[in-house]
Amino acid sequence: MEYNPTEIEQKWRERWEKEGLYKKVKDTGKPKHYALTMYPYPSGDLHIGHWYAIAPSDAKARYMAMKGYNVFFPMGFDAFGLPAENVAIKNGIHPYKWTMKNIENMRLQLKSMGAMFDWDHEVVTCHPDYYKWTQWFFLKFLENGLAYRKNSPVDWCPTCNTTLAREQVWGEDRHCERCRTPVIKKSLDQWFFKVTKYAEELLDFSKIHWPERVVKMQEQWIGRSEGAEITFMSGQNDPMTVFTTRPDTLYGATFLVLAPEHPLVQKLTPPDHKEAVRGYVSEASRKTEIDRLTADREKSGVFTGAFALHPLTGERIPIWIADYVLMTYGTGAIMAVPAHDERDFAFAKKFGLYIKVVIAPPGYSGAPLQEAYPGQGEMVNSGPLNGVPSEKGKARIVEILADKGCGRASITYRLRDWLISRQRYWGAPIPIIYCAQCGTVPVPYDQLPVLLPEDAEFLPTGESPLKKHEGFLRAKCPKCNSDAHRETDTMDTFLCSSWYQYAYISPYFKDAPFSKAEAACWLPVDQYTGGIEHATMHLLYTRFFTKAMRDIGLVDFDEPVLNLYNQGIILGEDSEKMSKSRGNVVSPDDLVNEYGADAVRAYLMFIGPWDEGGPWNSRGIIGIQRFLQRTWNLVLEPAMAKGARPSSEETLELRKLAHKTVKKASGYMESFKFNTMLASLMEMNNYMYKAKSAEMAETDAWKEAIRHYILMLAPLVPHLTEELWERTGGKGSVHRQYWPVWDERLAAEDRVTFVVQVNGKLRDRLEVPAGIGQDEACELARNMDKVKSLVEGKEIVKTVFVPGKLLNIVLK
């Protein structure tokens, strides 16, 4: 009998589908488990990276099902996005057509994996019945003050003549993904979601178990800073508020710096400085991100000619503008304390500005500083606060300012509101109508979806086809019915993925984005798996969405995903990222044809720890192929007769091995350690291969071991195990069985290899019962030849005894 993966894999996939083995069922008898893996973009071809992400996720979901959970494991497609539109521009194929064709193909490829997806719950985000609800969320957010429109600078590629999504701006020098041109900033009217409203709550991870790495990245991204806002008055009585984390250094503020885009710049600047200031402002606005970075952070700026009054000393301090102050952070203005801030120090040195020490560095002599001292210390040159430790000075200064009405404690976040407008065709249209009389008017809910016109023209002008599509553009104002026009921007595809896990539970639901009854049954997601690259995008947005949905009354929990696990990245054989240009791409379809899906799945899990990723090695898969063949042989091949019945020691040893393996394998499955899980099954296989005989195969111990072996392998290798299950007379599907349970007495070690050390070095080993006592072990050890010769004539200082592990004889 030959193991023929192609034949059995197809047979079982067909049968599972026919029998609806993986369909989501309401089953009140079992606890629910919502397992989710990040859905793919339908690029047209499922690559090995998809397999690497999805197959282990499926194995875990299958394991949970065997552990007695009612598991739901859906799959769908993140179907909006730029590649489809680029194809349309280049080849004239409509994005819908291209996307749907790709989905057809990828669905088949996904099915070849043999995963337990419930395809009845597939969602495709570019389906009008899906994006209708994406638009509905936009309107709900608008209604609840979570969406707004403002003029804002966005990343623009001057060669492609279009704005770029964040994920299309690549590399440290921030260049366009397609043509490598450095991006520039361009101001446009844009829609935003108020993520910042939830900044504080998004920092609370107490209700979820996510990898520390992701938590840290989100914390850093949100960037909470505690400090104070301090208002300075200009000579003309214009208030300017700055944000600082070091109010204790206020006495050392010797100038102010505004961002070039700061709204007060024009007003403050006296006529004799207008030209210089205007020149600097326009230069700063023309600068690309690359310029700012390659300038080696050399400070630049100009004096505005204006002065401000120090709120405590009343001193006149100059107001400068410089591009190292960002309009997008804090208040867009800072008080510069050159003695205690590196950037301000560099700026002051370059432009010859006054540097005033107000926190004494260790061993401070009063001499001018060679570099900024950003640490803590005793306050000096600070009027009434001299001698106070700076840690305490913070609060004191804030109190003083509050009394004077020119300052208060304040918290600033680096997180910015989410820019959702995209100047593209292939996304969900923003459901807004602009009317000359009524202004910005939301499309009424009963008119959703705002459909994408099918007859759009895709031209390489960089302009969205929607802008020129009269039929789409023209609309009646929902309020006054006069002629109006539609918003032509579409929504960031991250909106689609912010709520797809909700859509899965009741796809294309008619009356709401999802069914409330199903929601009560299935939400939130219990286990999510996917790449780390979404740490501060998708994974943050979906948390925001859930909090907003909760406040709107759609759900009654705070977090969309309770447990998260990030797999690593599978690299090419040359340890480089896989790419067509490098020619190191591994095709899963070819591998499936040659080795079968089970082997590809298992090999990807065996290659190393799942969260670490690593290089593909085309030679290694042969080891898995052999292992599966040996599994086949072990279970099905008749054994040679030995003539002798196995002894009770032999069968007991086999039982012990089986139970130990169940114990180990269970732990490995719980912690996503598929590589060591497979290793322990290989050990079991190797042992049984040798122990096998016609007589042994008749024993209950053997039958139990084989049964456990097949069950443990089932989540990783679903087709082969189903075939073996059937051929060995198993009832029903192997995937409907319970995960084996181990007997702790059998799994426990009763005989151990006891290590004998002399002076900490291994000298010999003893095969003894696990419960051996110190005296007995000592006695045995001293009589060993290797120990004897070393101990002879020496004084024993002490002996260290670790029960069940080792004995260490320490000599003088």
Add this chain to the structure above:
RNA sequence: GCGAGAGUGGCGGAACUGGCAGACGCGCUGGACUUAGGAUCCAGUGGGCAACCGUGGGGGUUCGACUCCCCCCUCUCGCACCA
């Protein structure tokens, strides 16, 4: 610069709360069966003739360190003028 993670045979990787370093697999060596083997099976495989030496380097704690502490080097990822 800040934050996180990682350095173990020829290769991918094991090693629980400090206790047999190298499980498992690839590759390699030898053998068996074969007309044949890139099939299968069996045996071996960190280095060194040996005492011994070996987990990026250097110190330390300990009876005992891949594991804990200090310093340093290299690599990967994230952030990066965030006041």
